[in-house]
Amino acid sequence: MSELPKWAEIVLVPLISLLLAALLSALIILAIGENPVEALQIMITGALGSTYGWGYTLYYATNFMFTGLAVAVAFHARLFNIGGEGQATLGGLGVALVCIHIPWPHWSLALLAAVGGAAFFGAAWAAIPAYLQAKRGSHIVITTIMFNFIAAAVLNYLLIGALKPKGSMEPATAKFPEPTHLPSFQDMFSTTETILFRGAPANVSFFVAVLACVAVWILIWHTRLGYEIRAFGQSETAAKYAGISPTKIIMITMMISGGLAGMMAVNNVMGEAERLILGSVEGAGFIGIAVALMGRSHPFGVFVAAILFGFLYQGGAELALWTGIPRELIVVIQALVILFTGALDNMVRMPLAKLFAALKRSPRAEA
Amino acid sequence: MTNSAPAIELAGISKAFGTVQANKDISIRVMPGTIHGIIGENGAGKSTLMSILYGFYKADAGDIFIAGKKTLIPDSQSAIKAGIGMVFQHFKLVENFSVLENVVLGAEEGFSLGKSLAKARRELKALADEYGLTIEPDALIEDIGVGMQQRVEILKALYRRAEILILDEPTGVLTPAEADQLFRILDRLKAEGKTIILITHKLREIMDVTDTVSVMRRGEMTATVKTADTSPGELAELMVGRKVLLRVEKKSASVGNKILEIQDLHVKDEDGVHRLKGINLDIRAGEIVGIAGVAGNGQSELLEVLGGYKKATGNIRYKSQQIDLTGAVANAQSRRTLGIAHVPEDRQSEGLIMNFMAWENTAFGYHLDDAYQNGMLISNSAIRTDTQAKMGRFDVRPPDPRLDASSFSGGNQQKIVLAREIERNPDLLLIGQPTRGVDIGAIEFIHQQIVALRDEGKAILLVSVELEEILALSDRIAVMFDGQIIGERIAGETDENELGLMMAGINEDDA
Structure with a gap:
């Protein structure tokens, strides 16, 4: 019945969910005989205690920002795009084609073109499920999931065939030429005396992701298209009344969504690997769903949630490195965070709403 | 006892x-x-x-x-x-x-x-x-x-x-x-x-x-x-809490040119069911034509066709111009630019987006309007200013453009829709169930607005399942039954009994 104030909805609910997930994780760590406090310390120092740690955290966060935004944009039109994984895979193909086949004079031009190529391929890959939804009524959740597998298979086929350099034994493209290499944070922020972000993969595409957050914010709340997307997401019948075409909105929204997911490839393919390999998306497309859920489909929320998940990824890797906590448990911790912030949202929200209602009433009753 | x-x-x-x-x-x-x-x-x-x-x-x-x-x-x-x-x-x-x-x-x-x-x-x-x-x-x-x-x-x-x-x-x-x-x-x-x-x-x-x-x-x-x-x-x-006029006061209509001419309009829904079976109806400037009938006899379909978001066959002329009936979604937009405003029957699922704020709802359907643009972007502040003014003129309470539509009462929600549509100064107003779920105080206000628009020489098509409302507002009444207009009456020359029979499919005059 009663509703939460906006700040509680945006800040308090995710925060409490997060604490619950952390608490449960701590219990599990205790149960396998490790020290949860120590584990947390290792995670924090490993992910945030050095510019090296930050370099990894922000690298992962960049991936999650793109995929999180992709899911968030689609959510506004009440479309559940689970195909971020496949769209990002195809985005990688776009990046590879742009980087390998065109001789670029400078990385900045290559970056612009790669963003375009990645977005184009991601959007095209999302356009097919979108068309099937808009015109044939095939459910977008089912089709986007299936397209993840198709994308993986397509890339597999290309990497052992057309894209593999002659004589290579590895299913990967050739290394991208030198001028397409993006400046890493180490290149950008180090001085001759102090080397920062040494060897960490974070690169200039982090700023592209931040720009994408701003662009999505403008799109959703300050453009006609964003207005139509939100209106359609709220009520299809009302959208028709207002002269908003469902077909058009489904197609455009999904292509924007797919484009954003595809753009992730600028970070992991162009910025980090500097060549296209198999399975480079590493589940970031799915993490994007959790990021969007936790970020309440708001670009700023996605930004914060992406950094949190970046921390979990990097901190988790450190944990596996320095403690007896097995790798699998890190996946469990990440899953708990997704479970609590995404799926069990109402478990936190409803008692909180009651609490707020009670707090509101009590001063009145006493007066 | x-x-x-x-x-x-x-x-x-x-x-x-x-x-x-x-x-x-x-x-x-x-x-x-x-x-x-x-x-x-x-x-x-x-x-x-x-x-x-x-x-x-x-x-x-x-x-x-x-x-x-x-x-x-x-x-x-x-x-x-x-x-x-x-x-x-x-x-x-x-x-x-x-x-x-x-x-x-x-x-x-x-x-x-x-x-x-x-x-x-x-x-x-x-x-x-x-x-x-x-x-x-x-x-x-x-x-x-x-x-x-x-x-x-x-x-x-x-x-x-x-x-x-x-x-x-x-x-x-x-x-x-x-x-x-x-x-x-x-x-x-x-x-x-x-x-x-x-x-x-x-x-x-x-x-x-x-x-x-x-x-x-x-x-x-x-x-x-x-x-x-x-x-x-x-x-x-x-x-x-105050004296209320239960009767609508209105002058006799001064009728002008034909604004809308509907000829042999047919609609089939997705399942192939014939929803409209050859509607013929004219509406002139300065008159309110009421459509009476039990819900589900084709009134909704008629409004949707005229509003431009349902496909139909037949012939509709608006100010002597042929109107496209192919049901392309752009139609709903072009109707608005032609000067046809539409207050839909169901404000909660069509007319408003309940989770949008009042100002966002005020732009709804008119969000492409030049006055609401700021270059590439939509000007939220222009819409808010406009909404504030409209809320004042239509006495929407509370007059806060930043409240969600869902937090207004039924009557005030309807006023938000009416303000949006009427203030466009349309030549033809389509209005469905104007007072459904609306309280008495607001009914009086809404009826006055509709009559005032008529007196300005606008054409109004009123659809309502409330026979009393049809009788009180209309100058001419058409009764719909089973996808057809079973008869037309002059408002002053008929009564609830006759219309009630017609609503059940019995037309004594034409039989």
């Missing part, structure tokens, strides 16, 4: 939602074997009060006495046990279950469903005979009309041995004939000693069937009077 203890007594009931005091210290005594009306505008707290009585909400303060005994009603199960039955405005029936199955649902006994059903069948027959509630027990809910569905709800309550029956806005979905039938049933129930609480905002129903009436305003019980001792005018004043 000789029993002196009230069937229900509420003493000092209060309930707040957050800062809103929905019920303030409400006390009421309902005597057994009577029909007690509770009347009030939307948001006056009627439904909250009944929800407390039925165990959906817990009162912050106050006591409930059933037949003189203090009773706690923490949930609906206890309410049923206490002999209270509730018939909701929106039926709670399983569409693809039979009547019998719906009646038994939740009151099955033992493991074997067959046994329960056989027992229920016997009891249902007994109840039907006793109260004149004849019904086919094996019919599926989806196959029977709304009047019958309501009957099932009443039987459900009686099957659970309800002595006190609460009906929440029971006639909202019924035709005049069905409503009359319902009132006969209520009389019969009363004669058998049942106690009935009738919640409504329609004055006529209160005057026709109740023995006693309580009036609620802004969460308070302002009066309880014997129905015989009061008048509709007095009740309206008690409800609204």
Whole structure:
């Protein structure tokens, strides 16, 4: 019945969910005989205690920002795009084609073109499920999931065939030429005396992701298209009344969504690997769903949630490195965070709403 | 009726939602074997009060006495046990279950469903005979009309041995004939000693069937009077808190050129069912043409076609220009630029987006308008300023453009839609169910706006299932039945009886 104030909805609910997930994780760590406090310390120092740690955290966060935004944009039109994984895979193909086949004079031009190529391929890959939804009524959740597998298979086929350099034994493209290499944070922020972000993969595409957050914010709340997307997401019948075409909105929204997911490839393919390999998306497309859920489909929320998940990824890797906590448990911790912030949202929200209602009433009753 | 203890007594009931005091210290005594009306505008707290009585909400303060005994009603199960039955405005029936199955649902006994059903069948027959509630027990809910569905709800309550029956806005979905039938049933129930609480905002129903009436305003019980001792005018004043015009005052129409000409309009829906079967209708400048008819006879389809978001075949000319009927979505946009405004029948699912703020809703459908743009971007501040002004002119309360549409009352929601459409100064206004779920005070205002637009020389197509409203506003009345216009009448030369017959498909003149 009663509703939460906006700040509680945006800040308090995710925060409490997060604490619950952390608490449960701590219990599990205790149960396998490790020290949860120590584990947390290792995670924090490993992910945030050095510019090296930050370099990894922000690298992962960049991936999650793109995929999180992709899911968030689609959510506004009440479309559940689970195909971020496949769209990002195809985005990688776009990046590879742009980087390998065109001789670029400078990385900045290559970056612009790669963003375009990645977005184009991601959007095209999302356009097919979108068309099937808009015109044939095939459910977008089912089709986007299936397209993840198709994308993986397509890339597999290309990497052992057309894209593999002659004589290579590895299913990967050739290394991208030198001028397409993006400046890493180490290149950008180090001085001759102090080397920062040494060897960490974070690169200039982090700023592209931040720009994408701003662009999505403008799109959703300050453009006609964003207005139509939100209106359609709220009520299809009302959208028709207002002269908003469902077909058009489904197609455009999904292509924007797919484009954003595809753009992730600028970070992991162009910025980090500097060549296209198999399975480079590493589940970031799915993490994007959790990021969007936790970020309440708001670009700023996605930004914060992406950094949190970046921390979990990097901190988790450190944990596996320095403690007896097995790798699998890190996946469990990440899953708990997704479970609590995404799926069990109402478990936190409803008692909180009651609490707020009670707090509101009590001063009145006493007066 | 000789029993002196009230069937229900509420003493000092209060309930707040957050800062809103929905019920303030409400006390009421309902005597057994009577029909007690509770009347009030939307948001006056009627439904909250009944929800407390039925165990959906817990009162912050106050006591409930059933037949003189203090009773706690923490949930609906206890309410049923206490002999209270509730018939909701929106039926709670399983569409693809039979009547019998719906009646038994939740009151099955033992493991074997067959046994329960056989027992229920016997009891249902007994109840039907006793109260004149004849019904086919094996019919599926989806196959029977709304009047019958309501009957099932009443039987459900009686099957659970309800002595006190609460009906929440029971006639909202019924035709005049069905409503009359319902009132006969209520009389019969009363004669058998049942106690009935009738919640409504329609004055006529209160005057026709109740023995006693309580009036609620802004969460308070302002009066309880014997129905015989009061008048509709007095009740309206008690409800609204000021004098209300129950009649619409209007000059005679000065009719101009043909604005809209509809010829041989046909619509088939996705399932191939013929919804409109050759509609012919003209509307001239400066007149209100009312479409009367029982809901579901093609009125909605007609509005959707004219609004530009339903495909049709036939011929429509607007100001002598042919209109595209292919149903392309862009049509709904081009209609607006042509000067056709549309207040849709269902403001909650079509006219407004409930989770959008008032200002976002004010741009709805007109979001491509030049005045709302700022280069590439949409100018939220321009829309907000415009909304603030419109809210002022249409007396929307509270006049806060940043509130979600869902937090306004029905009447104020409708005013937001009306302000959006009327202030575009359209040459043709399509308006469906202008006052559905709208309180009396706002009805008066909305009717005045419609008449004022007519007096400015605009053409208006009014669709309403409220015959009274059609009669009060229209200059010309067309009755729709089964996808056709079965006849047209001049408003001054017809009456409710004739129109009622036409709504049932009988046209005596043309026969």
